[in-house]
Amino acid sequence: MTALDHRGSRQRMIDSQHPEAVVAARLTGYKLDLNRALAPVSSTVLLDPVYGDRAAQDIASGALPRDKGLLVGAQATKYNDDHGTRHTEFLPGWSVQRVPRMGADAAKLLVSSRPGREDAAALQREVAEFPTDPRFEQDEGRMREASSAPHALPSAPWILLWGGVPFEVPACQVQIAAQDGASGFLARRAAWQETMGAWDGRARQHWLGTVGTGRVRQLADLAGAFGRPSWRRWGAEPGRHVSGDEPWYARSGAKGAEVGPEPVAPHARHTSGAPAAARQVARTSGRTQTGNPVFSAASAARPGQLGPAAQAGFGWHATSGILEREDSMTVSTGKVRVAVNGYGVIGKRVADAVSAQDDMELVGVADVVSDYRIRVAVERGYPVYASVPERSGEMQAAGVPVAGTLQELLAQVEVVVDCAPKKVAAANQAAYRAAGVKAIWQGGEKHELAGYSFVAQVNYAGALNRDSARVVSCNTTALSRISHALHGRGLARRVRAVLMRRATDPWESHRNGMINTAIPETKVPSHQGPDAQTVIPGLDITTLAGAGPYNLSHLHFAMIETTRPVDVDELRAILLDTPRVALVRAADGLEALNSVMELMRDLRRPRGDMWEVAVWEDALASDGREVYLTFQVHNEAIVIPENVDCIRALSGLEPDAAVSIAKTDASLGITRHFLPSTRPPHVTPGEGTPAGFKGAEEPTAPGDG
Numbered sequence: 001m002t003a004l005d006h007r008g009s010r011q012r013m014i015d016s017q018h019p020e021a022v023v024a025a026r027l028t029g030y031k032l033d034l035n036r037a038l039a040p041v042s043s044t045v046l047l048d049p050v051y052g053d054r055a056a057q058d059i060a061s062g063a064l065p066r067d068k069g070l071l072v073g074a075q076a077t078k079y080n081d082d083h084g085t086r087h088t089e090f091l092p093g094w095s096v097q098r099v100p101r102m103g104a105d106a107a108k109l110l111v112s113s114r115p116g117r118e119d120a121a122a123l124q125r126e127v128a129e130f131p132t133d134p135r136f137e138q139d140e141g142r143m144r145e146a147s148s149a150p151h152a153l154p155s156a157p158w159i160l161l162w163g164g165v166p167f168e169v170p171a172c173q174v175q176i177a178a179q180d181g182a183s184g185f186l187a188r189r190a191a192w193q194e195t196m197g198a199w200d201g202r203a204r205q206h207w208l209g210t211v212g213t214g215r216v217r218q219l220a221d222l223a224g225a226f227g228r229p230s231w232r233r234w235g236a237e238p239g240r241h242v243s244g245d246e247p248w249y250a251r252s253g254a255k256g257a258e259v260g261p262e263p264v265a266p267h268a269r270h271t272s273g274a275p276a277a278a279r280q281v282a283r284t285s286g287r288t289q290t291g292n293p294v295f296s297a298a299s300a301a302r303p304g305q306l307g308p309a310a311q312a313g314f315g316w317h318a319t320s321g322i323l324e325r326e327d328s329m330t331v332s333t334g335k336v337r338v339a340v341n342g343y344g345v346i347g348k349r350v351a352d353a354v355s356a357q358d359d360m361e362l363v364g365v366a367d368v369v370s371d372y373r374i375r376v377a378v379e380r381g382y383p384v385y386a387s388v389p390e391r392s393g394e395m396q397a398a399g400v401p402v403a404g405t406l407q408e409l410l411a412q413v414e415v416v417v418d419c420a421p422k423k424v425a426a427a428n429q430a431a432y433r434a435a436g437v438k439a440i441w442q443g444g445e446k447h448e449l450a451g452y453s454f455v456a457q458v459n460y461a462g463a464l465n466r467d468s469a470r471v472v473s474c475n476t477t478a479l480s481r482i483s484h485a486l487h488g489r490g491l492a493r494r495v496r497a498v499l500m501r502r503a504t505d506p507w508e509s510h511r512n513g514m515i516n517t518a519i520p521e522t523k524v525p526s527h528q529g530p531d532a533q534t535v536i537p538g539l540d541i542t543t544l545a546g547a548g549p550y551n552l553s554h555l556h557f558a559m560i561e562t563t564r565p566v567d568v569d570e571l572r573a574i575l576l577d578t579p580r581v582a583l584v585r586a587a588d589g590l591e592a593l594n595s596v597m598e599l600m601r602d603l604r605r606p607r608g609d610m611w612e613v614a615v616w617e618d619a620l621a622s623d624g625r626e627v628y629l630t631f632q633v634h635n636e637a638i639v640i641p642e643n644v645d646c647i648r649a650l651s652g653l654e655p656d657a658a659v660s661i662a663k664t665d666a667s668l669g670i671t672r673h674f675l676p677s678t679r680p681p682h683v684t685p686g687e688g689t690p691a692g693f694k695g696a697e698e699p700t701a702p703g704d705g
């Protein structure tokens, strides 16, 4: 859990000289930033009700994701002192009863204690606090000793919190506390105190989105690896239904007493299907030394297999069941763990692209098929899971080594890329939510499913740390890239496009192929125009579509009315400055869809893929009012780099769109020029082309000609 409920202390940290001058709006803005960055990596956020209706603002602004718990403070920030023991008071006009009415899940009431005062110490044992004060005691041995003293820590479920100390202290204490039975931690300012000074907003958001979220994740790794889930104290076990006359709360006792002896850390035990803690262990578990994936959560809980974040982040390494401190700090490698569900046209390409990233790990792929398609995944060494448990037997009978179910795969990852057939994919939403996994859907699904439609170069920043997003369809991705190139520069007034779509994908043309005809779409506008508006709100765009008897990708014709005259030279310069757009020329023999695809094969691209939108340079035109573009969209490939960037955005791996795009492009070999130029870049009017409005130099008036 993450605590963002500080008031006076926060004002003092922002401006120690004049804390009273720190206005509420500044504090609220700062906390909104904290919440946006840290809530997605927390299970619950603790907010205060004071500053500008803080908690309410977080809910209303969407900074607090709906699937995160909300804890709201109830006590006043100042305490009455009674001979050395502070007594808690409620905020005037605020009460525990009012907390749930604002939609919160629980109220926080701080009860203070003071070592040496037996009444206070007794209270402390009831409500828990780490037995040593991190400001004065930072020796690991003495902290361990104090923590393991009889009655040092309480019998009720408890979590660790800390104050303004260097981050290394809670990093150490979380492990010790978890080994002594803590169920988690409340992350406080040690995790982000570097941002308390006079940081500008963007720098602060960047820091929080990278270092801040990384720290909370690292602590979660430790708590997940060594901690004790609170349900254990109630006698619950995942996958085991205990029936009886006695209700669970009676068994657990009024104060949350434990049911039966249960050894905990150093050998934290978690079983498959367990909620957050076990899942976290499995997610950070990595692979065994032989390279085989870790399938059972029980084995995944071995500390020796802790993820890179837990192992490296604080300069700790795992041996013989506990994390030990190394002499020097090391840097987190922080790979995001990814699953692909649906290993078809898009899924298999996403899997390959994820495997090519140095900041991602493909944990496994899932599907329902048993034929050659999934056997290639086996051949490539990807662990294969059954998307639907009932299909597992069939898959195994066909010789596919099934590593487990989709649910088991989800338990090991942070992000799932769903590439199942349209509508099938939408049905997986509940499973992803239940598993607490971030999800990426494809263009076959509706915008509303994820609530965010993604094209990296247009709106990467808005997807940062979100729980889900939809990578739009191939056609919409291409239209968005091209439209944004002009619209993003304030140059597009109106986009009109005609889409000639391929009949079917090559692998299934024996099933769905059409011959000797073309099929116009009767829905006008076709869905791609409105779809592009989900990516670029305010874009004036209409599309018409149809399908033809070929399977070599789509062909678009776009007419874009500009806000001022844009000639061909400027248009070309804009396109050359646009990521994932490349120019091709009929003059180079690239006269049709097939020749461009042949070039991709000649360039030895995997599967002959073209991730770029290929715009015909010699078909660019302008009449001073509109620019005209003809471009090819390789439907099987164009969305692949978008999925890779989307993983980085959702997981918060990289806050900067340009950095992520450049990284993805370098890993796949995406380019702006397929071939070195062998002749002048643009065919000028009169050079083999009929005169017209090719360039702005010869505007064509209506009726000319």
Ligand SMILES: NC(=O)C1=CN([C@@H]2O[C@H](COP(=O)(O)OP(=O)(O)OC[C@H]3O[C@@H](n4cnc5c(N)ncnc54)[C@H](OP(=O)(O)O)[C@@H]3O)[C@@H](O)[C@H]2O)C=CC1
Pocket: 341, 342, 343, 344, 345, 346, 347, 366, 367, 368, 369, 373, 387, 388, 419, 420, 421, 422, 424, 425, 442, 443, 444, 445, 472, 473, 474, 505, 635, 636, 639
């Ligand atoms: N094809 C394209 O050009 C593009 C497609 N998209 C979008 O990508 C998504 C996937 O399309 P595409 O890759 O073409 O689809 P494919 O049909 O090629 O692949 C989907 C795979 O998922 C399998 N599958 C079926 N049911 C399930 C299930 N319940 N759980 C998991 N997997 C299942 C399919 O098996 P089976 O064959 O037995 O059904 C198949 O192997 C769609 O939203 C589509 O609109 C986006 C851009 C381009």
Ligand SMILES: O=C(OP(=O)(O)O)[C@H](O)COP(=O)(O)O
Pocket: 443, 444, 473, 474, 475, 476, 501, 528, 635
């Ligand atoms: O899914 C796709 O093709 P399909 O719906 O013909 O299988 C491509 O992404 C094209 O999508 P669109 O034509 O809905 O933009």
